Amino acid sequence: MPQGSFSQFLLKPYRRGVDSTLGICKMPGLLSSPVCLTVVWFLSWLLRPSCAQIWTDEVSDVQFGRLDSNVTLACGNSKTRTPVVWHLNHSSALPWHKVTSNGTLILLHTNLSAQGNYSCYDNQGNLLHSVKLRLGHPPGKLTVSCQVPNHTHVRCSWVESVKTFLPATYNASLRGKTQDWRPCVLDVARKHCDVDHPAFWQTTHVLRITETNALDSKTTEIRLKLHVLLKPDPPESVSVEKIEGYPKRLNVSWNFPSSWPTHNAFPLVFHIRYRPQGSVYWSEVYSEISPVVIFDALAGHLHQLQVRARDEVNTESQWSEWSPLLVVQPWQAYPTPDPAEDLPEDFFSFSPKPETTTARSPNVVPEDEANLGLVILLVLFSVVMLTTILALIFVVWVKQKRRDHVTKQELTSMVKMKSMPI
Ligand SMILES: *[C@@H]1O[C@H](CO)[C@@H](O)[C@H](O)[C@H]1NC(C)=O
Ligand SMILES: *[C@@H]1O[C@H](CO)[C@@H](O)[C@H](O)[C@H]1NC(C)=O
Numbered sequence: 001m002p003q004g005s006f007s008q009f010l011l012k013p014y015r016r017g018v019d020s021t022l023g024i025c026k027m028p029g030l031l032s033s034p035v036c037l038t039v040v041w042f043l044s045w046l047l048r049p050s051c052a053q054i055w056t057d058e059v060s061d062v063q064f065g066r067l068d069s070n071v072t073l074a075c076g077n078s079k080t081r082t083p084v085v086w087h088l089n090h091s092s093a094l095p096w097h098k099v100t101s102n103g104t105l106i107l108l109h110t111n112l113s114a115q116g117n118y119s120c121y122d123n124q125g126n127l128l129h130s131v132k133l134r135l136g137h138p139p140g141k142l143t144v145s146c147q148v149p150n151h152t153h154v155r156c157s158w159v160e161s162v163k164t165f166l167p168a169t170y171n172a173s174l175r176g177k178t179q180d181w182r183p184c185v186l187d188v189a190r191k192h193c194d195v196d197h198p199a200f201w202q203t204t205h206v207l208r209i210t211e212t213n214a215l216d217s218k219t220t221e222i223r224l225k226l227h228v229l230l231k232p233d234p235p236e237s238v239s240v241e242k243i244e245g246y247p248k249r250l251n252v253s254w255n256f257p258s259s260w261p262t263h264n265a266f267p268l269v270f271h272i273r274y275r276p277q278g279s280v281y282w283s284e285v286y287s288e289i290s291p292v293v294i295f296d297a298l299a300g301h302l303h304q305l306q307v308r309a310r311d312e313v314n315t316e317s318q319w320s321e322w323s324p325l326l327v328v329q330p331w332q333a334y335p336t337p338d339p340a341e342d343l344p345e346d347f348f349s350f351s352p353k354p355e356t357t358t359a360r361s362p363n364v365v366p367e368d369e370a371n372l373g374l375v376i377l378l379v380l381f382s383v384v385m386l387t388t389i390l391a392l393i394f395v396v397w398v399k400q401k402r403r404d405h406v407t408k409q410e411l412t413s414m415v416k417m418k419s420m421p422i
């Protein structure tokens, strides 16, 4: 860029100050010229440091323009007749544009790359004007959704339908049908706003959010039915435990969501669902109080379980989200049955605690069936033992008898046996 133009720009405020002082000095009878000259000298000394600061190429003006449109940049308010030269970021390469006869720059069909610092110079290279251009879109409608986790709180969040590329401010307020506007307290970074203690008895509310940026302002208005939006947070500290000695029972407990007032004015109903892992069908239980005992779990199977909550009185309100999925195994005598151990001969080598046999079968055996099995087993065992003993006695008896016979009639019997036909 031309060096001269720059010094010209930097000296401008300094000169202006000095010139205006000189102007005053020229007015007759006001001040004597030595005083005036001292003032001029003093002024120029004062303005020196500020000149040094301006040396950093500051552009104080910011102009905002719409993307995809024609943007007009005036070369200051100077009525320059001489042709002017425009630069962007100290370079003479400009996006698609035209310059009018009075030096105004028109950027045609702008896109984001047209942003930057624009400067115009006269044909001697003197800087006339400098402006920073920022481009974007005017705000569009907002998509607003509200959450009502209890009777004393509303939180509304929004999503922009248009990416504006520009900083924006917001104003949000809520009112019941027959009420005054109340501010909805903003958290712009998280894009939501909160109202405490809304008038819950009012059937409808109106929420109004206005987004404003340098180009325009847009108001979005939505109607709310707080009692329909009411949706508790999920129950907390949900836990499920096996019950010692009961292979088909589970004990489920939970706490109220911490965002729900626990006093009796706002009761909740809880919905518990559970199923053996792998099953598609849920079993369900409803309860107002914790804990709840499930009596029909499938013995020996892992179970999945979840709990959710809803306002008990207001049936138009929403169920909470489900609590995180829990997995539990009902009580078993043998913690982890191994199918390979369930061979029949195994029954004869186990430790003789009778009740332990109930869990010996691979999966599910109702208690009565298991007891029957035990009885049959014991009977079979006794029969086998008895048979063995009888067989032994018979063998011993036969041996004894044969020995007696042989000693008495050894020879005659041998002759008899040999003479028998084979
Ligand atoms: C544009 O001007 C701003 C404000 O003076 C300055 O901070 C920035 O560095 C300039 N950018 C360029 C590319 O000159
Ligand atoms: C921008 O300017 C061009 C040329 O002057 C013109 O043809 C076009 O219609 C303008 N576009 C808009 C959106 O004004």
Ligand SMILES: *[C@@H]1O[C@H](CO)[C@@H](O)[C@H](O)[C@H]1NC(C)=O
Binding pocket: 088, 089, 113, 114, 115, 116, 117
């Ligand atoms: C000009 O500088 C700005 C930053 O100040 C940058 O965003 C823009 O892309 C630059 N434009 C060009 C054409 O270099």
Ligand SMILES: *[C@@H]1O[C@H](CO)[C@@H](O)[C@H](O)[C@H]1NC(C)=O
Binding pocket: 171, 172, 173, 181, 208
């Ligand atoms: C925000 O909006 C409300 C209601 O529309 C209005 O009364 C209030 O003056 C606005 N506040 C600001 C800062 O614009």
Ligand SMILES: *[C@@H]1O[C@H](CO)[C@@H](O)[C@H](O)[C@H]1NC(C)=O
Binding pocket: 149, 150, 151, 152, 153, 258, 259, 260, 261
């Ligand atoms: C209602 O919910 C909000 C947001 O979770 C919470 O800050 C507030 O303490 C809750 N009110 C009560 C009475 O629990």
